[in-house]
Amino acid sequence: MNSAFDLSCECVGVMPTIEVQDYISTMPVRDDLPDSRAPVSQVGTAEQMNREIIIPDEMREIVSRAGYAPAVKVGETIYVVGQVGRTLDLEVIEDPREQFRAMWENLRIVLNAAGCTFDDVVEMTSYHVAMSKHMNVFREAKNDVFPKGTYAWTRIGVSELAHPGLLAEVKCVAVKRQH
Known part of the structure; x- marks a missing residue:
């Protein structure tokens, strides 16, 4: 041996x-x-165990339909569930560029409701249908609103998302900075 x-x-x-x-x-x-x-x-401290459910007014419909919270805040850390590019009426946007812009806007809305911005994001995971086909457009839309090089980012290719026509979904973790 x-x-x-x-x-x-x-x-x-x-x-x-x-x-x-x-x-x-x-x-x-x-x-x-x-x-x-x-x-x-x-277990963590009592402060860490206190959770605040974040539900922006614009997302009350999805919460009532799907039964999950757009984000949960624990201490100064915000866990944002996957956001996709849909209209406020929950319709999937067909144009990839507009779908990605709406996805980033939905993420901005959730972060804002938690008192954060894109600058507070420390980790992000994105899921992509036909990743190689749409990645350039996805990055352009992301770079229009998201600061570069300030977070860890994992990209994952998937065969499908929750609804037909969705091309990407992004979830993140943000830590609210002391101003």
Whole structure:
């Protein structure tokens, strides 16, 4: 057994097993949370647990239809659900450039309702149907409104989104800056 893999396999075979119930019983109990047995490091402070649901007036219809919040604020961090390019009547916009512009406008509306701007975004994930076909137009629309080089961005190609005709969806995390 010369390889590290073989050695690690031997070690795993001799490690003692521990019952989950025994492990849980040794965790510190949080007195400020009812019946909690979660480790303190995983629970967070009371301030971190306070959540504010962000629903811009313009998006009340989608909330009533779909049942999810456009964003949730925890402390100074805002988690924005995926935004797409639709009209206020929830109709998909056919023209790719206009669809992407509407998507960024919808994101701006949610961030604004949370007291943030595009400058507060620290992480963004975008999902694309026919990514290579539309990426140049997508970037042009993004660059018209979004600051360059101030956030982490992951782009993912997908076969479809929630409604036929949608070409992209973007979700993000923003941290409200102290002004």
